[in-house]
Amino acid sequence: MSNNPSLHLAEYLERLPGTTFKKLYQQPSTAFAIFRRMLPHLAKTFVMRMLFMPHPMTLNDLDVWVKPEAKRNKDQSLSILRGLHIVQISAPSKEKPQEIQLMSNFKRSLRLALTGGGNHNSFGVPSSLLIPPEIDLQFLDRYARKKWEDVLHFVVSSVGYKSVGDGSGPNKGVKELLIAGRLVDRRPSGGLGITQAGFTFLLQEANAQVWTLLLLWLDVLGNNKGSGLDPVDMLSFLFMLASLELGRAYDTNALTEERRNMLPSLVDFGLIYIPQHKRSMFFPTRLATTLTSGGNSLRTISEGVTAATQSAQASQQSLGPLSGGGEQQSGSVVIETNYRLYAYTQSALQIAVLALFAKLNMRFPDMVAGRLSRASIRQAINFGITADQIISYLAAHAHEQMHRTAALTNKPVLPPTVVDQIRLWQLENERMKTTSGFLFRDFTDDKDYLDTARFSEEIGVLVWRNDHARMFFANKHEQIKDFLKTRKRAE
Amino acid sequence: MISAALSIITAFNSSARPPSNSSHQSHSFVSYFSRIKSPSITRSSHFSATGSIQFAMADSDGEYVADMSDDDIMDHTVTDGDPSAARPKGSKPSKKKRDRNGSKAWEQSKRTWETDLPEEDDGMLNLAGYEAERRRRLLRDTTPLQRGIIRHLVLVLDMSFAMAEKDLLPTRHRLTLSYAAAFVREYFEQNPISQLGIVGMRDGVAVRISDMGGNPAEHLERLRELEGQDPQGNPSLQNALEMCRGALFHAPSHGTREVLIIYGALLSSDPGDIHDTISNLIADRIRVSVVGLSAQVAICAELCSRTNAGDESQYNVAMDETHYKELFLAATTPPVNRTKEQSTSSLLMMGFPSRTLAPGGTTSYCACHSKPCREGYLCTRCSAKVCRLPSECPACGLTLILSTHLARSYHHLFPLRNWVEVPWAEAGQSTACFSCQSPFQEPPKPNREKGKDEAAPAKASAKGVSESGRYKCQVCGNHFCIDCDVFAHMVIHNCPGCQSQSQAVPVGVDGVMAEANGNGHANGDGVMVIDG
């Protein structure tokens, strides 16, 4: 549903038990990656402030840090921090005020990550072997792009559009995974058909797609006890991959047995590259090293900063997009207020995706032009694509010029008329939107109701409320449950 | 005779609606106008109340054609000899790269995306030209001049019927209001210890928009209120000038007294002889500058020239939106003191209060607005509490100011010297911009000498652009890129190179000054001189 890839990951992580987190945070690279990737800005600030504090601090002190108008923001940050088991808050009691502190594991690991030191080797052991000369960034980018496009082609071609993919398609294991993850399903006719989840997958940006696939993979392996792979360790390994340096060779012998077993699958996804004749080294590709980049920030801004400052940086990691010329990731779609759509791309894949919801009527060597129409959107909706998906796809792939103009004039990236119209077209036959969640009712008194409702609003889970009937609807209930419990205890 | 004059006016400019005589029975009707939208010479006719026709040839290199018809007006735009010589001196001769003489102004495209992008013949963007344009804006006279730093300025906005014209988009009126807001902000940023007032001209009278004051927020608030009003009626220069005279009457002698008029109309409906008013302005040491929006008007040129001691650069006509903004905002720079007499220098007593918090988090009332506030400044003489600076102590009248306010004006007095282009021959000594560390193009290899020679003539056409992309500060000798050049001269007013090397400080010419304030010389500044 959401275009924010970190949400998928967040949902996945939220399901994990606390002990898993304890194990995850053993590795500084994991703590570092989760910190960078999963937390909102304010939460990062909190963590950094508490990182070098010797003692727990009281919650009241924390309240003093924050401006009153940002209370809501603070509560959300805290609830995320708790959800990821980064902080622990002592139970309220009469004699002692509530205290907050970082989990000791997390604290130690993040400290190590920042100061450097220890002997955890979690940032990868470089290979001492000579790097084959043909392997450079360009090569790795080409390789990663090829692998990933194979995967996407496989999904797209199941729509029925003839894909012009030149590749042999992804590995069998990957195909199985896509089917197991219900991104495509087998039709009775024997062919493969794309599911709605598959559309969601297609319309995401690359970074989110990678995560979706990886999480699927973790799920599948997690259910399959016989594989001998521990999902926690795998997750930790993925986070470690993200902190490796692009274009550098790492030693496979320094990895544990389980992790070495994971490498073939990662090769299939295009996350790493292992040279044919030197099996003891592996290269992370850009798909891997950008795993912890914020999904959107992968694009123009970082490129701009890089361009501006790169030359002067001694040897910073290049933050460029996934592509070494991969037009589709750097944003290539221009959409105008008159519903015309121009995409500067040669990628058959992207053209196929665009054709899902736009009427393309011209094709040039390096661009296609078309327009969004009621019919084309309706057709897409009949496929099972939602307006939200289309909009988020357009936003994710907007041309950098559109971002610039938007930033300069302080306006939305996509023309509001177009966005509204796409939604209206969808609304023509979909008048309802469902949200799964929990209804809270039958409160004993008004105060009880109001407090709980306010709490749920503050942590951002409130969907609907009716003060008159003393009912409200929330899409998550765990923390409200805790809240109700603590209330009861306090009474 | 009045009606006769009116008929001629309507013949010349059918869009200029004659004023209703009924509402201005007591006014004589005076009109000043000349060619429409031509930044060329001034040749204007001046119809006085008595019906005698005078010709004000302020800057004329042509001769008056008595039977001037509409067509003639157009023709003269093209036939006047050298247009750059005839252009008002204020607008720089090399203003636009493109040739404006080939066609009429209204035939030229006004779309910025067509006009502001210098194109080469093959349709490629000529970025060298773009860079030259940026550079041109920087290059100005950096002789340190004595400037009137403590300013008292009245901004006069035309709000007459002429402002409803749409030749400047969206309308002249709207554009003027938005530029005026930018002007107010910029003015107070550049001149923190100065005062500003705003006056409007409409319905034949002058309207007070905001009083003289030092608080930008108040002016902006008043300007916002104007947005709902439509411009209407005739403008009256004389009324506006008299009101300005009144507003500036109390301005102390050490400060400047300035009037900036934004004038859209080609006529003025005045109650008396405007020449008397001009004489009074001169007597009161008030300088007037005018930004015209339609065409040169003789009386405006005369007004500016006489009140500025013969300097004609204070009257300019805007050619397009960009030029208009440039002219408008140029007035935020403090004016040069031309003669010693123009402002009497004096010593001012000022207090430099420190910022204090009320003890224990309590609040107390400020003396200026009687509002409770926690933080404030205590007058250094009488300890009254004021909430914002700069201000005058409400109790004892001492001028209270932050020393940073004074510091903000220093760069006008000690401008940063222009940097020079670096030829390829010298380019080898640097590989990256000194300040931002972005790498430069490498100098061409000697064996490619031939190719370079061919490229040289093409490059040379863009004046002021360094072929090597490097610009050098002549004091410290460091090389910088164009972005840092622009930034250093427009915003920061420091040379990053000189500031980073204390050894590079040259000995100031004026020893006294160097000792007394010890500033600026590291900036590559010279001595302050008085112009004229």
Added chain:
Amino acid sequence: MDAVDVSEHYEVTSVDSPPSLLSIVIDTNPRAWAALESRLSLSQALSNILVFVNAHLAFSNTNQVAVIAAHVNRAVWLYPTAAAAAAQKPPAAARDHSGDVQMQDVSAETNNSSSSASANKYPQFAQIESSVFSSIQSLMAETTVQDLDQYTTQLSGALTLALCRINKASQALSSSDTTLSNAAPVNSTAPPPVKGRIVVISVSDSEPSQYIPTMNAVFAAAHNQVAIDTIALAGDSTFLQQACFNTNGIFLKASNPQGLLTYLMFGLIPDTEARESIITPAHDTVDFRTACFCHGKVIDTGFVCSVCLSIFCEPPENAECLTCGTVLALGNYGAKPAVLPRKKKKKKKIANGSGREETGSATGTPKP
């Protein structure tokens, strides 16, 4: 149309938070650090600062850092350095179409030096660390005995360098096709594309002769919405205090220099974005007094030349401005109608005993 826009989720805005460029200015006055040695040595301080740098980089992979040393006689880049940039700059042929810079030569170099350490350290952190340490070593090696005579540092230069870099970065980000009118330094209300921030670690006094360039830098920072934060470990840094106040930065006076890391991590970690929700330490009292040009005395009431704005603690002799030589009128031009007759007593009060009344300020009511 408006009716449609009211609905909240109908707009897709660019949610990217702009990258943040942190410039750290380290005051490396050897004399001042020697005085601090017992409590905090320069190398300890540097490691603390590097942890802070890493913490900033950890926030997002778009965040950038620059480190500048304000030394006694010059200001130099510690990271990134021109030398490193030159070494890294690949031959033109090595660029691929995307403009990505090839890194393999650098990684090959660093391979030898830091291969053992990098398994336990984020690669980017290791690079910054080695760059900063090597540049500061060469800086110290180049310092001569004569340089040590200086008590102050080239702060204005360091601030100027930092601002130039922030400006360059934001220019590269904002659209390249800004029309010429936008290039003019007019206040723009749009947020800058880069959140710039300067943190100054100050150990020495402010140098009066740098007042004007420093203030020029401060105004430029305020103009570009760059906050200047200061942590003063020692010395009297009046200018920086004013700088922080003018740019909405944080000024911390560290009474215990040992706790530098705590000050940095606690006080200075919130960047401009976080400061929208976090309460920052207040400037309780900011010293805005100024030094007179004639004697260098710190004064709170003084006389200002209307031509050049020089400040004097007493009316100069012959009523001639010491800076610009203008003859100044000392008359009571601005006097308001006085209700009370002037009293002898009051004369002493004004004008620091000069006994002159005609200062232009109004003759107000006498003090009780």
